[in-house]
Amino acid sequence: MNPKLKKFIEFWKDFSSNKVALVAFVIFLLILFVAIFAPLVSPTDPYDLNTVSIMNSRLPPFTEDFSGNYFLLGTDGAGRDMVSAIFYGLRVSLGVGVLSGIFALIIGSFFGISAAFFGGRYESIIMRIVDIQLSFPSILVALIILAAFGKGVEKTIIALILVQWAYYARTARSSALVEINKEYVDAARCLAFGNTRIMFKHILPNCMAPLIVVGTLQTAHAISLEATLSFLGLGLPITEPSLGLLIGNGFEYMYSGDFWISIFPGVALLITVASINLVGDHLRDMFNPRLQ
């Protein structure tokens, strides 16, 4: 059998031994599916003005309107079906979270591995910046960026990247420091490979395990942070209705007892973030040599 496939099967067996993590992973895949195919799986298009009727506004869950449309989770203040709104919202939330996570991973591991590789003054400056940034809570970093530069999709993503990159940089550096002393790196140096090649073709793949753990946990964090910022009105504009905006939208109806507008998007957010966290938590235990 292909050794890579064999390794993957072993990994999968190890991973699926924890039932909670397995269930969380399946739920996450479902959410991902719904997010990607939101236009196909949603009962209605919540942002198509032809199908949304203001007559249907604030219908409670499990109701049907006069033309026979069924609203499982009710409708919001503008008469949009909550199920569809949540599906589309998941798309925005996951998109922003994952995109910022990927960029932060690239930037963070670049600085982390190069810091470990070159050492000296370069390393100490990079790591000092990382330390200083990590001494500020993530919400504050994001708040500073968005308060000073204004809201918007790109600005939210930039703020989320800035919040996360330091975690990746620290993780990448600490695992690269271990790898650099191994023989294969010496061998690569003897073959006179360029620094870039050694750093990213030889060292990086061996640092991936801890980076993936940090990646899952950070992505969950980014999704939750984006929701918070959007709820506060600092993150995404109303043209990109993420889960945070849906919750914020429903908050004003809260006091009149229309709980579903705010609660269900929150449940969707909670399930998403919790499933990613549970998978990440289990991956961390799997990769942690001290617990094996």
Place this chain on the structure above:
Amino acid sequence: MTAFICTRLAQSILVLFIMSLLVFGGVNLVGDPVEMLINPEADQAEVERVIRELGLDRPVTEQYWYFLVNAFKGDLGSSFIFGEPALKLIIQRMPATLELALFSLFISLIIAIPLGIYAGYKPDSKVSKVIMASSILGFSMPTFWVGIIFIMIFAVQLGWLPSTGRGDIGTFMGINSSLFTLNGLSHVFLPALNLALFKISSVIRLTRAGTREIILQDYITFARSKGISEKRVVMIHVLKNILIPIVTVVGLEFGSLIAFSTVTETVFAWPGMGKLIIDSIYNLDRPVIVAYLMIIVTFFVFLNLIVDILYTFLDPRVRIKGDHQ
């Protein structure tokens, strides 16, 4: 030790300087400063007068210099909305935020330390597993959404506790706080619990990790072999040794509670600094935004400095490492 404090102090000043550049740059260079800093209802003559007064006709470097000089004098501009100095507005709202953060820090430590020690002391028991699973759930729950749920359950449906405002304010030893009246306490309880929730999860994990590490140490085995009761081992030997990381956490987490209070204050309409900054961003009240950002960053830089220094006193290993650098 002195060298360590000096480098850290220099570093803190550098961070403040960079932040002032960022905030100044964000407010004055990215957008149109005239539009942002001058009341939109002003007429042409007024606009020109203010441009001259604010020095917007001068070179950027000179403008930045004036910004720094004025900031040192404590003059960060006046609010468009309230017509009062921005600094004064923020300082007026600071006690409300501090009391909320302090009370929720108290709640989180009281709940989290015993649970964390238990989960670390008996990592395989059912109760510990439940504790750890709920801590993941606590991590995953967005603070603002939990706040909304609290309002829905305890304020709207059950009507037990108020959900907005600060309530009556009492005075005790010259300090005004709603923690000193029963009505005030009823107002602070929900927001504080909401703010504490996230901290409870992280302190549980930290305490558990610390306990698991300490329980394997030689001095614990030694204490047990002397015949000291398990209760005493946990209450004295374990608790004392996990206090070092917890002290750091109390410092750093207190800062993050202040930062996260922006969210809780907005949900519960708590009249603190956090609600002020969010309202100011809505109203494009630039002087207040700039003042808040500068104050909060200064606060954090010095909080971190104090925690760093305290840490070196508590843990000699850090001190030695710091001196060598």
